[in-house]
Amino acid sequence: MTSTALRDVTRRQPGQERQPFLEVLDLHVHFPTDDGLVKSVDGLSFSVERGRTLGIVGESGSGKSVTSLAIMGLHYRRASERSRPGARLGGEILLDGEDLLSKSPEYVRSLRGKRMAMIFQDPLSAMNPYYTVGRQIIEAYQIHNEVNAKVARKHAVDMLGRVGIPEPSHRIDSYPHQFSGGMRQRAMIAMALSCDPELLIADEPTTALDVTVQAQILDLIRDLQREFNSSVILITHDLGVVAELADDVLVMYAGRAAEYGSADQLFNRPAHPYTWGLLGSVPRFDRPQDERLLAIPGSPPSLIHVPPGCPFHPRCAYAARNEGRSEESRPELTPIEPGHFVACHLSPTDRAQIWADEIAPRL
Amino acid sequence: MFAYIVRRLLWAVILLFLLSVVTFSIFYLVPRWAGASPETLAARYVGRSATAETVHVTAERLGFYDPVVVQYWNWVKGIFVGKEFDYGSGVEQCPAPCLGYSFITRQPVWPELLDRAPVTVSLVIGASLIWLVAGVTVGVISALRRGTVFDRGTMGVSLAGVSLPIFFTGLVSLSFFSYRLGITAPGGQFVPFSENPAMWAYSLLLPWITLAFLFSAQYARLTRAGMLETMTEDYIRTARAKGLPERTVVFKHGLRGALTPVLTIFGLDVGLLLGGAVLTEKTFSLNGLGKYGYDAIITGDLPKILGVTLVAGFFVIMANLIVDLLYGAIDPRVRLG
Secondary structure, three states, X not given: OOHHHHHHXXXXXXXXXXXXXEEEEEEEXXXXXXXXXXXXXXXXXXXXXXXXXXXXXXXXXXXHHHHHHHHHOOOOOOOOHHHOOOOEEEEEEEEOOEEHHHOOHHHHHHHEOOOEEEEOOOHHHHOOOOXXXXXXXXXXXXXXXXOOHHHHHHHHHHHHHHOOOOOHHHHOOOOHHHOOHHHHHHXXXXXXXXXXXXXXXXXXXXXXXXXXXXXHHHHXXXXXXXXXXXXXXXXXXXXXXXXXXXXXXXXXXXXXXXXXXXXXXXXXXXXXXXXHHHHHOOOOOOOOOOOOOOOOOOOOOOOOOOOOOOOOHHXXXXXXXXXXXXXXXXXXXXXXXXXXXXXXXXXXXXXXXXXXXXXXXXX | OHHHHHHHHHHHHHHHXXXXXXXXXXXXXXXXXXXXXXXXXXXOOOOOXXXXXXXXXXXXXXXXXXXXXXXXXXXXXHHHHXXXXXXXXXXXXXXXXXXXXXXXXXOEHHHHHHHHHHHHHHHHHHHHHHHHHHHHHHHHHHHHOOOOXXXXXXXXXXXXXXXXXXXXXXXXXXXXXXXXXXXXXXXXXXXXXXXXXXXXXXXXXXXXXXXXXXXXHHXXXXXXXXXXXXXXXXXXXXXXXXXXXXXXXXXHHHHHHHHHHHHHHHHHHHHHHHOOOHXXXXXXXXXXXHHHHHHHHHHOOHHHHHHHHHHHHHHHHXXXXXXXXXXXXXXXOOOOO
16 A cells, blocks of 8 residues: 555544544564564554544454554664564554654663553552562652652652552552552553553453453553543454543454454444454353353464465455455455545445345344 | 561571481481491591501591590580590690581691681672672663573573583683783682782682573573562562652562562571582682582591581571571561561
């Protein structure tokens, strides 16, 4: 795709010329391994406005986390370094107009934690067990702010209080293992937000938590986002979480975008057979218990040998309708309504017919 | 915490008691079981041409006719209250802690041990500092430069270090550095620290380096393995995500977790060596506890063997205690109690 066409995707509203806060254009993240080239992310474009939340959904291995680590600049570029295959990154990651991929690692490091921050899935393993919670928050604050220990500590206490930790001036000296799971995730959020980042990436922030705590954490993220007016990327495989928080949704499959649009469009008028499968596999209270869920057959493809054409075609029930196009050519993201993009070979008539006959009644 | 320390100290006392019983049994009881009479035991400590009368007197003097329990009791009593020895040539006082008199040289054991201890302590402190710093440094660099020439080279050398015995590396380095090049002190020298610190270091430099080479190899491998593991932890990614410089990530967040097993082994190694670095002391002819114990075993001098064993056991037990206490300080998840 040309850069102009990509910009049509990232500036989805027609006529939008304003630079989105985060704009990812044709991102590639490849890992050369002994078994072959792993194409974890292969031509991905999206954008996030200030104060908006983008939900990225997809199965394990669809490239969600790899994308977020690429934005944060946390991939190892050199293969010799620390046992991991070096990542080859291509495309553009524009944070407030600056292409992070062309900047020095040192410059990107200075942005990390300050302008962009990240919350991880399992707060127990994501916090260093050897240091107190407070020390880890203070460390995050002091690296980007020239303040003395006293001021930094006061700030850390404030942050802990803001994320709803009771008795913050006392709990600041606790170790991560002395916190409950929900408290730990709150502390992680306090750490991530300690420098008022403009972009917050939450990588499955509630997956490791109890269901009752999940809602609290989601509420907290939403409240803090409003307070700080930051952009949020919410990575999850839980469509319920996306429905709760996201303004826009990006559905990823095999390192590419399958469907991209507003939450309203995605949930009310999903257009990609994979999105249909995701929505159909959510258990529902209001359905008879003996009704089977619409599971997607098969498993995600190998990222070394991605199926030619549409990567989803081996698992797609409707690939046969496309006269072989699914096997031969890769579908590009194309608009089907303003701001709603889908990468699928189905013709609009076929799609409308399948939607009306088979999908809509079951969702 | 305090109760824990008290409990551990009580355990240490019990362990030392068991240690003394076992050691005492091995050297006093087992020969009896094997059929040795008091006279045959005593015959080792008199001249070859001694008469039966002399042997009998010696056996009596050494207490070999008493039941073993009484012998043990007398020995333990000596440690706490001291005792008197009659060697025929007048009564000698042996104040507490009395570990007895050498059967052969007729010298009290405890002052001899005190005399030897500084040599071993100097050797072990110097060597352990060198191997800790060198081993950890090499291990960290190897882990961060995994697969590079540096990593392969140092790991190859460290394999050699682990495999080569000190009586090989020690003799080779003595002949090369001390006798060929003349830049280090030849073996057999020891200048007390209090006398001349510079000469103290000079006299021990080669034993330090040789002993440290043996151990730092092991520490480099341990540190490297630990670093490779901790650097893949999620919290390392978090530390990077905060924007910490790589230096801080590696040393503050990575090394901390990798050091826990290293410090455990370090405590045990130092404790073990303080009881006598036998091979090193023998190789470099240093009159430390190790060589003292070695000589005692060769001559079958029971009180000396018992004394050295007890002191060595004391060091090992204390090292264990200190390591356990350190654990609580190093890893907050460990609650002592």
